Amino acid sequence: MKPVALNHAANYRRPGASPSIADTLLLAKIGEDMRDLYRDVCAGAQPARLAQLALLLDEKRAREPARA
Numbered sequence: 001m002k003p004v005a006l007n008h009a010a011n012y013r014r015p016g017a018s019p020s021i022a023d024t025l026l027l028a029k030i031g032e033d034m035r036d037l038y039r040d041v042c043a044g045a046q047p048a049r050l051a052q053l054a055l056l057l058d059e060k061r062a063r064e065p066a067r068a
Helices: 021-043 048-063
Strands: none
Touching: none
């Protein structure tokens, strides 16, 4: 995981302030860090019980009529 500056949150713009290139870069960096952090979690195998639950949900959705 990449280190984050101690004042990272303090540099985040407050609501109502106009967005800037710094905001865009900051959000891109946060997104990159989150993807790095969760890459192993997403790439790992699903636990068997979770896979069973997903299968049950998919089967139930297939049986139900489509909703508008």
